Amino acid sequence: MADAAKMQISDEVAIQITGMNKWYGQFHVLRDINMTVQRGERIVICGPSGSGKSTLIRCINRLEEHQQGQIIVDGTELTNDLKNIDKVRSEVGMVFQHFNLFPHLTILENLTLAPIWVRKVPKREAEETAMYFLQKVKIPEQAHKYPGQLSGGQQQRVAIARSLCMKPRIMLFDEPTSALDPEMIKEVLDTMIQLAQEGMTMICVTHEMGFAQAVANRVIFMDQGQIVEQNEPKEFFSNPKSDRTKLFLSQILGH
Amino acid sequence: MSETHAQTVGFTRNDMLPPLPPPVTERGAIKWLRENLFSTPLNIALTLFGIAVIYLLLQSALPWWLNSVWNAESLSQCREIVAANAGPDASGACWAMIRERWHQFLFGFYPPEEWWRPVLAFGLLFAALAPVLYSGQKRSLTILLCGVLAYLVLTLYLAGASGVVFALALLLVLGMLGLAQVQPGKLLWFTLLYPALTFWLLWGGSIWSPIVAMAGFAVLYGVFRLASPLIGLAPAAGAGVVAAVLWWLYIDVPVVEMLQSALPFSIPAIASDQFGGFLLAIVIGVTGISFSLPIGILLALGRQSDMLIVKWLSVGFIEFIRGVPLITLLFTASLLLQYFLPPGTNFDIILRVIILVTLFAAAYLAEVIRGGLAALPSGQYEAADALGLDYWRAQRLIILPQALKISIPAIVSTFIGLFKDTTLVAFVGLMDPLKGVTQIVRADIDWKGIYWEPYIFVGAIFFLICFGMSRYSMYLERKLKTDHR
Numbered sequence: 001m002a003d004a005a006k007m008q009i010s011d012e013v014a015i016q017i018t019g020m021n022k023w024y025g026q027f028h029v030l031r032d033i034n035m036t037v038q039r040g041e042r043i044v045i046c047g048p049s050g051s052g053k054s055t056l057i058r059c060i061n062r063l064e065e066h067q068q069g070q071i072i073v074d075g076t077e078l079t080n081d082l083k084n085i086d087k088v089r090s091e092v093g094m095v096f097q098h099f100n101l102f103p104h105l106t107i108l109e110n111l112t113l114a115p116i117w118v119r120k121v122p123k124r125e126a127e128e129t130a131m132y133f134l135q136k137v138k139i140p141e142q143a144h145k146y147p148g149q150l151s152g153g154q155q156q157r158v159a160i161a162r163s164l165c166m167k168p169r170i171m172l173f174d175e176p177t178s179a180l181d182p183e184m185i186k187e188v189l190d191t192m193i194q195l196a197q198e199g200m201t202m203i204c205v206t207h208e209m210g211f212a213q214a215v216a217n218r219v220i221f222m223d224q225g226q227i228v229e230q231n232e233p234k235e236f237f238s239n240p241k242s243d244r245t246k247l248f249l250s251q252i253l254g255h
Numbered sequence: 256m257s258e259t260h261a262q263t264v265g266f267t268r269n270d271m272l273p274p275l276p277p278p279v280t281e282r283g284a285i286k287w288l289r290e291n292l293f294s295t296p297l298n299i300a301l302t303l304f305g306i307a308v309i310y311l312l313l314q315s316a317l318p319w320w321l322n323s324v325w326n327a328e329s330l331s332q333c334r335e336i337v338a339a340n341a342g343p344d345a346s347g348a349c350w351a352m353i354r355e356r357w358h359q360f361l362f363g364f365y366p367p368e369e370w371w372r373p374v375l376a377f378g379l380l381f382a383a384l385a386p387v388l389y390s391g392q393k394r395s396l397t398i399l400l401c402g403v404l405a406y407l408v409l410t411l412y413l414a415g416a417s418g419v420v421f422a423l424a425l426l427l428v429l430g431m432l433g434l435a436q437v438q439p440g441k442l443l444w445f446t447l448l449y450p451a452l453t454f455w456l457l458w459g460g461s462i463w464s465p466i467v468a469m470a471g472f473a474v475l476y477g478v479f480r481l482a483s484p485l486i487g488l489a490p491a492a493g494a495g496v497v498a499a500v501l502w503w504l505y506i507d508v509p510v511v512e513m514l515q516s517a518l519p520f521s522i523p524a525i526a527s528d529q530f531g532g533f534l535l536a537i538v539i540g541v542t543g544i545s546f547s548l549p550i551g552i553l554l555a556l557g558r559q560s561d562m563l564i565v566k567w568l569s570v571g572f573i574e575f576i577r578g579v580p581l582i583t584l585l586f587t588a589s590l591l592l593q594y595f596l597p598p599g600t601n602f603d604i605i606l607r608v609i610i611l612v613t614l615f616a617a618a619y620l621a622e623v624i625r626g627g628l629a630a631l632p633s634g635q636y637e638a639a640d641a642l643g644l645d646y647w648r649a650q651r652l653i654i655l656p657q658a659l660k661i662s663i664p665a666i667v668s669t670f671i672g673l674f675k676d677t678t679l680v681a682f683v684g685l686m687d688p689l690k691g692v693t694q695i696v697r698a699d700i701d702w703k704g705i706y707w708e709p710y711i712f713v714g715a716i717f718f719l720i721c722f723g724m725s726r727y728s729m730y731l732e733r734k735l736k737t738d739h740r
């Protein structure tokens with residue numbers, strides 16, 4: 001796609017993962033992960049269920065702890081040091097499959113909470129920023145409602161806006177559309193495409209292959225905790241190398 | 256209806272006819288009876304059975320209520336009046352006892368000329384609660400404060416408070432009413448000062464003791480602020496607590512004596528054994544309720560903590576307290592507390608009881624709140640983490656508001672239980688309204704043999720207070736309902 005080519009990728013490294021391993025008890029979820037993400041890259045991660053996609057991106061903002069190897073985000077290494085973790089988390093936005101909005105707060109309060117308490121932005125300014133991003137995801141009129149009053153698609157757009165209000169440099173998406181009805185998927189994808197066009201560094205776990213072809217500059221295929229194959233989207237879809245990738249693609253594109 | 260419309264289309268009906276009443280068998284009471292009480296043979300049988308039960312109850316109890324005597328000097332006089340009015344075999348309630356002894360049910364042996372003090376403290380309690388109960392709702396705040404004002408005018412007058420007290424109390428509440436209109440948030444300052452003020456009002460003595468005691472909290476906060484950049488939050492909090500305890504144990508008393516001799520101002524001191532009745536129940540209940548909630552929250556969080564020591568301490572405490580009857584605690588702790596405190600300190604019995612009741616309720620609350628915490632989806636924790644909120648902020652802003660909201664009914668049940676448990680203090684020699692006061696009343700030769708009346712009276716007051724709490728919890732649940740699913 002023309003758009004994808006237009007988007008700038010810089011030489012600056014945003015995320016560097018080297019020799020990373022993770023276990024859940026005896027179960028080896030992530031095996032020897034090596035991965036470099038340049039600033040401005042849009043990466044799509046796909047793979048069969050249980051292959052460790054969620055675990056991988058949750059390691060990037062330390063929602064999960066890795067046991068071996070190194071993860072460096074924006075020049076900060078993730079260790080047990082709480083200061084580093086908080087620093088990384090305030091730079092990295094995350095959007096979840098089930099939105100995870102705070103149901104006891106209005107949309108506006110959902111958006112201003114972290115800027116006010118973490119970034120110490122004055123309330124007025126935080127509200128202005130929040131309204132700006134609500135405009136951007138096209139639901140400013142919902143600002144004073146509660147999450148429970150919104151549709152799934154609207155909630156997910158609010159969740160994206162909530163992350164953006166922290167002015168993150170990297171955005172992680174974990175299957176942002178898979179809990180949505182088909183007619184709502186598009187509105188969320190449009191928001192994500194817009195974000196990509198503005199040059200946000202993004203890592204998306206998704207099975208929306210149309211989205212991958214439209215905006216990704218790289219698709220990573222995972223299976224059984226390993227990165228099996230990665231390539232730019234056109235090559236990835238038309239010319240998959242490993243048999244596992246071929247099987248997966250035939251299943252997901254076949255029907 | 257616009258004029259043009261009325262002129263041009265005059266033939267159309269301008270006002271709707273009211274709907275006609277339904278036929279008689281489908282109307283109000285009869286329809287309701289048919290549908291609810293006599294719809295099936297089983298229902299008919301149950302209805303008749305219910306009517307029979309109610310009839311038997313009324314038949315035995317109603318005469319007793321109807322023959323109530325309000326004016327008499329003693330129980331025997333009551334009985335004579337009933338016999339004279341309704342025949343020798345009739346029974347009748349003797350409310351004359353309440354008329355004569357109501358003050359013991361309310362105040363115990365608190366001296367009558369000082370009754371204005373608990374009365375004032377009780378009124379101000381609602382003023383202090385107002386900003387907590389109705390945060391930010393100007394209308395409810397104003398109504399409640401007006402109620403407090405009316406209550407104080409009436410009761411202070413009845414209690415014979417001096418003009419100065421009267422004026423000061425009214426000025427205070429009027430000031431709060433004014434503040435409620437402009438900056439309702441600031442009212443919380445009064446809530447913070449209220450415990451010290453009430454302590455002084457109820458127990459009396461030098462005005463400096465509550466002030467110096469409150470200064471202990473200032474010491475705590477000061478040490479915390481100074482130390483936290485140097486040694487981190489948790490150690491600084493610990494250091495603050497230690498400093499405050501040292502302040503209360505060793506510095507408090509001399510400072511109070513010094514200030515009192517320099518600037519003497521005091522009201523008559525009332526000893527704890529003068530307290531009794533609902534005054535005692537409410538003092539213990541309200542203090543217990545307000546301190547058990549924060550302690551319960553900390554215990555619940557402690558139980559979930561990753562830090563093993565904190566976790567085991569919390570679990571141990573909760574399980575120990577829940578495994579032991581409150582009365583056992585009340586008995587033994589008076590001994591234990593004496594061991595732990597420096598020799599010579601005579602620990603006030605009411606304070607001792609308050610501490611125990613508080614810890615007891617806190618353990619139960621901790622479990623209730625843990626239930627609320629467990630009911631939250633893990634996504635809430637993850638979202639808070641992902642936004643970079645630290646542990647305490649995530650708890651305070653995201654987790655606890657939701658967990659507490661889920662637990663409101665259970666929390667209020669615990670509170671109601673706590674309030675009713677205050678009657679157990681009778682077992683450590685305090686004069687609770689139910690057993691303590693009733694015993695004293697019946698020890699009087701005039702009222703010897705009276706049985707139902709004191710229990711009904713005390714029960715009714717307990718019911719009013721507990722029913723009020725339960726209604727408030729329902730209001731709160733409705734107000735906080737934001738998941739419109």
Ligand SMILES: Nc1ncnc2c1ncn2[C@@H]1O[C@H](COP(=O)(O)OP(=O)(O)OP(=O)(O)O)[C@@H](O)[C@H]1O
Nearest residue numbers: 024027029047048049050051052053054055056175
């Ligand atoms: N907390 C946990 N404890 C133990 N095992 C876990 C835990 N979380 C995930 N797993 C296991 O780790 C593996 C990888 O899980 P992960 O959620 O990363 O998969 P995924 O690729 O995101 O799958 P999906 O497409 O279904 O979301 C799975 O087999 C899962 O059962």
Ligand SMILES: [Mg+2]
Nearest residue numbers: 053054055175
């Ligand atoms: Mg997943």
